[in-house]
Amino acid sequence: MIDKILEKVEELDAQIEEVEGRATEVTQDLVEVVEYSEEVMEDTFEERISLEEHDKEIIKLKSMREYFLSECQTLTPEDRVFLARHSQRPHVDDFIDGIFTDFFEQKGDHLYDEDQSIYGGIARFHGIPVTVLGHRKGHTMEDNMKYNFGMPCPEGYRKALRLMNQAEKFKRPIITFIDTPGAYPGMEAEEHGQGEAIATNLAKMSQFHVPVISVVTGEGNSGGALAIGVANRILMLENAVYSILSPEGFASILWKDANRKKEACEIMKLTAADLKEAKVCDEVIKEPLGGAQRNYDEVMRNLDAVLWKHLQELMKLSPNDVKSDRQMKYRKIG
Amino acid sequence: MGSILKTASFSFSKKREISEEVDQKDGETLFVTCKKCQRRSMKRLWKENYYVCPICGKYQSISAHYRMSLIFDPGQYKELYADMKASDPMNFPEYAQKVAKQKEATGLEEAAVAAVGRIGGHKATVIVLDSRFFMGSMSSVVGEKVTKAIEYATKKKTPLIIFSASGGARMQEGIYSLMQMAKTSAAVEEFNASGGLYISYLTHPTTGGVTASFATLGDITLAEPGALIGFAGPRVIEQTIHKKLPKGFQKSEYLEAHGFVDKIVPRNEMRQTIIQLLELHEKK
Numbered sequence: 001m002i003d004k005i006l007e008k009v010e011e012l013d014a015q016i017e018e019v020e021g022r023a024t025e026v027t028q029d030l031v032e033v034v035e036y037s038e039e040v041m042e043d044t045f046e047e048r049i050s051l052e053e054h055d056k057e058i059i060k061l062k063s064m065r066e067y068f069l070s071e072c073q074t075l076t077p078e079d080r081v082f083l084a085r086h087s088q089r090p091h092v093d094d095f096i097d098g099i100f101t102d103f104f105e106q107k108g109d110h111l112y113d114e115d116q117s118i119y120g121g122i123a124r125f126h127g128i129p130v131t132v133l134g135h136r137k138g139h140t141m142e143d144n145m146k147y148n149f150g151m152p153c154p155e156g157y158r159k160a161l162r163l164m165n166q167a168e169k170f171k172r173p174i175i176t177f178i179d180t181p182g183a184y185p186g187m188e189a190e191e192h193g194q195g196e197a198i199a200t201n202l203a204k205m206s207q208f209h210v211p212v213i214s215v216v217t218g219e220g221n222s223g224g225a226l227a228i229g230v231a232n233r234i235l236m237l238e239n240a241v242y243s244i245l246s247p248e249g250f251a252s253i254l255w256k257d258a259n260r261k262k263e264a265c266e267i268m269k270l271t272a273a274d275l276k277e278a279k280v281c282d283e284v285i286k287e288p289l290g291g292a293q294r295n296y297d298e299v300m301r302n303l304d305a306v307l308w309k310h311l312q313e314l315m316k317l318s319p320n321d322v323k324s325d326r327q328m329k330y331r332k333i334g
Numbered sequence: 335m336g337s338i339l340k341t342a343s344f345s346f347s348k349k350r351e352i353s354e355e356v357d358q359k360d361g362e363t364l365f366v367t368c369k370k371c372q373r374r375s376m377k378r379l380w381k382e383n384y385y386v387c388p389i390c391g392k393y394q395s396i397s398a399h400y401r402m403s404l405i406f407d408p409g410q411y412k413e414l415y416a417d418m419k420a421s422d423p424m425n426f427p428e429y430a431q432k433v434a435k436q437k438e439a440t441g442l443e444e445a446a447v448a449a450v451g452r453i454g455g456h457k458a459t460v461i462v463l464d465s466r467f468f469m470g471s472m473s474s475v476v477g478e479k480v481t482k483a484i485e486y487a488t489k490k491k492t493p494l495i496i497f498s499a500s501g502g503a504r505m506q507e508g509i510y511s512l513m514q515m516a517k518t519s520a521a522v523e524e525f526n527a528s529g530g531l532y533i534s535y536l537t538h539p540t541t542g543g544v545t546a547s548f549a550t551l552g553d554i555t556l557a558e559p560g561a562l563i564g565f566a567g568p569r570v571i572e573q574t575i576h577k578k579l580p581k582g583f584q585k586s587e588y589l590e591a592h593g594f595v596d597k598i599v600p601r602n603e604m605r606q607t608i609i610q611l612l613e614l615h616e617k618k
């Protein structure tokens with residue numbers, strides 16, 4: 001459903017851009033004519049008419065686009081899953097570029113390997129040094145292969161823990177971005193102790209005395225998401241989803257039929273609004289109509305404001321209160 | 335102690351001790367057929383062998399209460415939080431009916447059973463997951479009961495022993511199931527900080543969310559022979575890597591070889607091994 005709408009909208013985007021390009025050309029002609037002409041009104045008649053026509057066309061196209069976008073005001077859970085996985089959606093590197101400064105990347109678990117599906121380091125947020133990290137997805141197939149589509153192996157969780165332990169040591173708040181199809185179901189991932197790596201992160205994150213804020217930006221699935229998501233505050237972008245596993249996986253486990261994905265989406269209660277109601281998510285961050293991929297600047301502005309508000313609140317607490325605040329959040333669930 | 339302790343009935347019926355179907359003759363169980371070798375042995379022999387096949391050595395799943403009776407000194411334990419009931423936080427279609435069926439089939443309220451008692455004279459808090467109840471999957475009540483029992487061990491300063499057996503997440507409880515991983519792991523970490531001994535004993539099967547939380551956080555990790563232990567299930571892995579997995583992959587012995595298990599302990603040595611460990615960690 002949303003994919004068809006977005007196709008239309010993107011078609012219109014392209015048309016609008018094309019007409020605007022032509023209009024700009026006409027405007028340039030106009031400027032030239034004005035500069036060299038004696039009888040401006042007469043000599044520019046054609047261009048002025050043409051510009052008016054272009055303007056009319058743009059208005060028409062834009063109102064058509066508005067019409068289609070207004071359809072995006074009511075999205076089904078399945079639509080949101082589609083948007084959450086959109087290849088042009090902002091990813092962890094875009095967020096770090098967008099709202100942090102002074103980023104210094106840290107690589108490797110310093111035990112065995114560098115897992116590129118986790119990306120992170122030290123940066124400043126509103127001038128304050130923080131540790132920032134997240135699952136990494138790419139915008140292209142090539143990048144996605146490199147980042148294993150944002151599916152960490154144990155080395156990724158251990159790298160994340162290394163970064164977070166340093167944050168605890170140097171009293172830096174931790175900000176994590178969650179966007180993963182889940183843990184990687186590979187043979188080596190199992191042999192290297194996937195379960196142990198996730199469990200250790202959960203245990204250690206519960207003990208930190210520095211504020212931890214997690215932002216679910218795309219899809220947050222399974223223990224692979226939670227392994228960097230034991231936080232004082234969980235924020236979710238409006239079209240992000242967070243669940244026990246992917247709707248396809250859910251359908252295939254429960255009904256032995258991965259094609260019943262739509263049905264799974266409906267009953268899994270995985271949207272930001274559902275999670276807010278379940279008191280797992282603390283605040284939902286507004287996205288542009290039609291999804292975050294349509295306007296990065298707007299997403300960054302909205303996220304920056306909400307993130308800063310929550311961080312300021314948490315920084316008022318004592319280190320011990322920060323820890324017990326986080327433990328209470330999970331203690332109360334179930 | 336009084337109020338939270340409930341004395342449970344420990345006279346379990348014969349059919350509830352094991353997960354296998356049994357041969358019946360005149361309402362009395364005489365023979366039990368092995369799931370693996372398909373051969374029949376006398377029930378008396380099975381029992382003497384702690385429900386490990388007397389012929390081929392295959393481990394049968396045993397109930398939580400039967401496990402408790404093997405571990406604790408005779409008559410020396412009390413069930414904790416026995417009245418916690420399964421919940422349905424997502425109002426999931428048909429879930430309540432399924433839970434009711436599981437309750438009837440197993441005589442349990444949920445997949446986790448917790449108890450405190452004496453083992454070789456040493457006080458200990460024990461949690462057992464029963465694989466017969468929804469495959470021992472992690473529901474919010476399982477998470478809450480496990481957390482409460484760990485907190486009990488922390489407060490009362492007793493060692494903690496958890497026997498895991500779990501198919502993973504309780505799908506019908508969605509995100510609530512996932513969040514139990516964070517809650518139980520935090521409880522283990524607080525228990526660790528208090529200086530207590532945690533023995534994690536992995537039984538068939540230990541997978542998914544339980545593997546990725548309390549089951550792999552023990553000071554000592556033991557495993558029953560031949561148990562399937564992992565995070566992702568073998569079928570999912572094979573579908574992902576498009577390859578057949580090697581023989582014995584994710585079995586106890588494989589995990590021991592890859593450095594995740596201290597010792598594989600047969601069922602008939604389970605109690606003695608635990609007593610040895612409790613004594614080695616006894617505080618003066």
Ligand SMILES: [Zn+2]
Nearest residue numbers: 368371387390
């Ligand atoms: Zn046999």
